[in-house]
Amino acid sequence: MTEKMQKALNDQVKNEMYSAYLYLSMAMYFQTMNLSGLASWMEVQMQEEMFHAEKFRAYINNRGGKVILQALEQPPSDFGSPVNAFVETLKHEKFITGKINDLVKLSIEENDHATNAMLQWFVNEQVEEEATADEKLQQLKLIGDSGYGIIMMDRELGQRTFTPPAAV
Numbered sequence: 001m002t003e004k005m006q007k008a009l010n011d012q013v014k015n016e017m018y019s020a021y022l023y024l025s026m027a028m029y030f031q032t033m034n035l036s037g038l039a040s041w042m043e044v045q046m047q048e049e050m051f052h053a054e055k056f057r058a059y060i061n062n063r064g065g066k067v068i069l070q071a072l073e074q075p076p077s078d079f080g081s082p083v084n085a086f087v088e089t090l091k092h093e094k095f096i097t098g099k100i101n102d103l104v105k106l107s108i109e110e111n112d113h114a115t116n117a118m119l120q121w122f123v124n125e126q127v128e129e130e131a132t133a134d135e136k137l138q139q140l141k142l143i144g145d146s147g148y149g150i151i152m153m154d155r156e157l158g159q160r161t162f163t164p165p166a167a168v
Contacts, residue, residue: 001060001063001064001065001112001114001115002110002112004106004110005106005107005110005112005115006060006063006065006066008102008103008106009056009059009060009065009103009115010060010067010068010070011070011099012056012099012100012103013053013056013057013060013067013069013070014069014070014072015096015099016049016050016052016053016056016096017049017050017053017069017072018072018073018075019045019049019052019092019096020046020047020049020050020053021046021072021075022075022076022088022092023042023043023045023046023049023089024042024043024046024075025075025076025077026042026045026079026085026088026089027039027040027042027043027046028077029077029078029079029085030042030082030085033082035082035150035154036154036158037153037154037155037156037157037158037159038082038085038153038154038157038158040157040158040160041136041157041158041160042085044160044161044162045089047162048162051162051164051165052122052125055121059115059118063114063115076088082140082150083137083140083141086133086136086137086140087137089133089136089137090130090133090134090137093126093129093130093133094130096126096129097126097129097130100119100122100123100126101123103115103119103122104116104119104120104123107119136157139153140153
């Protein structure tokens with residue numbers, strides 16, 4: 001693996017760790033609103049992002065590279081509303097998709113077939129991440145200001161659990 005590829009992958013470890021930090025902040029935001037189901041959903045998002053960071057970390061190590069952890073920015077703590085939190089979730093997932101696409105492009109430029117093959121898992125994962133975030137956002141938009149609707153969605157989203165993918 002080239003130094004350029006290693007640096008880019010280390011940057012992605014940081015991006016995934018920030019994603020986890022952001023979703024943990026969203027979980028705490030929902031806790032302050034007594035929306036424990038939405039908080040739980042975001043905690044599962046945080047666990048997924050930690051899994052992604054670990055997948056990148058393990059890959060760098062397996063290729064004989066060096067993992068260098070980087071400082072994380074402080075995430076926002078107030079999102080204004082459940083709808084706005086999911087607007088930010090979708091926006092962030094699109095940002096991460098762009099970063100994964102940049103890594104794929106770099107792996108092609110660097111003629112790094114192993115990294116390209118590993119990244120295909122993330123390409124597919126990001127399709128799912130964006131679709132899920134958009135689905136929840138659209139549902140929240142339909143609910144609008146209905147307290148009953150938010151409570152029903154809170155109960156539904158509280159059922160989500162983290163299950164690491166079998167094939168890593």
